[in-house]
Amino acid sequence: MPVSPIPRGVYPSVTALDPKALRARGITLVLADLDNTLVPYGVTEPPEEIVAWKQALEAQGIQLFLLSNSRRPGRAQGFAQRLGIPYQGHSGKPRRAGYLRAMERMGRRPEETVMVGDQIFTDTLGANNAGVVPMLVEPIRLAGNPGRYLRYAAETPFRLLGKRRPFL
Numbered sequence: 001m002p003v004s005p006i007p008r009g010v011y012p013s014v015t016a017l018d019p020k021a022l023r024a025r026g027i028t029l030v031l032a033d034l035d036n037t038l039v040p041y042g043v044t045e046p047p048e049e050i051v052a053w054k055q056a057l058e059a060q061g062i063q064l065f066l067l068s069n070s071r072r073p074g075r076a077q078g079f080a081q082r083l084g085i086p087y088q089g090h091s092g093k094p095r096r097a098g099y100l101r102a103m104e105r106m107g108r109r110p111e112e113t114v115m116v117g118d119q120i121f122t123d124t125l126g127a128n129n130a131g132v133v134p135m136l137v138e139p140i141r142l143a144g145n146p147g148r149y150l151r152y153a154a155e156t157p158f159r160l161l162g163k164r165r166p167f168l
């Protein structure tokens with residue numbers, strides 16, 4: 001049976017994911033995408049609101065983790081270091097192996113884990129592949145690349161379905 005590309009809710013931004021509410025649902029690990037999820041493409045420094053959100057997660061005993069498909073060390077790894085969170089590149093989203101490797105490294109099970117990302121066909125599909133709760137955010141900025149608009153259009157039906165079944 002094909003794996004579902006439907007997310008559990010569509011949120012305006014990562015900071016809309018309330019750490020207390022996540023913890024109340026038993027979540028202790030948040031796997032996050034970088035580009036258009038935590039920051040726009042190209043940004044290297046963690047913004048203040050992301051630092052504050054990460055601290056609020058930690059105050060609830062929730063670990064933030066950067067799950068990247070990047071194949072070379074560089075911006076994503078440096079971003080994670082400056083934010084003070086674990087990083088994994090070569091994650092191969094939407095395949096499940098990268099998600100499983102990240103959970104194994106952190107000693108967490110799928111039911112304790114959410115994935116937050118902006119793309120249905122990588123972040124969401126991979127999370128469902130791995131049995132992790134798929135939470136979708138609106139991309140921070142589509143401008144600058146026509147391909148992003150096309151992808152967003154292709155994702156629209158799944159976004160609409162996902163809006164009807166929020167996790168929080």
Ligand SMILES: [Mg+2]
Binds near residue numbers: 037118
């Ligand atoms: Mg992204």
